[in-house]
Amino acid sequence: MKREAGSAEADSTAEAVDFQQSPEVVNDKIEETDNFLSDDGEARRLFLKQSLIAGGGLAAANLLLNYESTTQAQTMLAGVPVSQTATQMASMNALPVTLKVNGKAYRLMLEPQVTVLDALRERIGLTGSKKGCDRGQCGACTVLADGQRINSCLALAAAYEGKEITTIEGLAKGEELHPMQAAFIKHDGFQCGYCTSGQIMSAVGLLKEGCPPGMTVRECMSGNICRCGAYPGIVAAVEEVRGAKA
């Protein structure tokens, strides 16, 4: 039976090696794991390389890096130096990276494949930026880097050292909301709120970037998806703040 890469069955195969069992059993399991990694591994590698060629760019490169390190860790787990766990492997590759977020410097040890989004959420503890698709398609992770909007799920943290990163947590001044935050509340620019931090950060970036002539706010915010369909309120909020600024 063909196994799906990443399926529960495949994952359990990769993790099922119990080195307390007899050498024969362990060897069988290792062989099974190697087959999984080579069959599915080849297919996934091919897909990721095609994505790179087709213009998937950083997203695919990030996936490829992530996949390569996971595969390496799994192979080591199956291939005997049992003391070297995936965590140890990852920390061996960690780099010192200083991220400047909302005016504060954070000195971190990060693996090269860690994204700005994961660094913010999992290392620094700023969870306002959301992970929706994790592949650059929804905008829930939008933050500003030197004032420019970026999808932080596609940005490698090590490449953002020295840049001023602003997240939703850095917008308000104490109790005083940023005008865009206040306008979103005034115009009901959200429902469940999952996309809202990304929408607001994108809207704040847009204030500085400006919308090219002939383009609407909807078009200039098109990378930010709202599954609740709160678009009328979002557009009204952005237009109000843009109008007040003009």
Ligand code: FES
């Ligand atoms: S989580 Fe980054 S674009 Fe969707």
Ligand code: FES
């Ligand atoms: S408010 Fe729910 S996804 Fe936008």
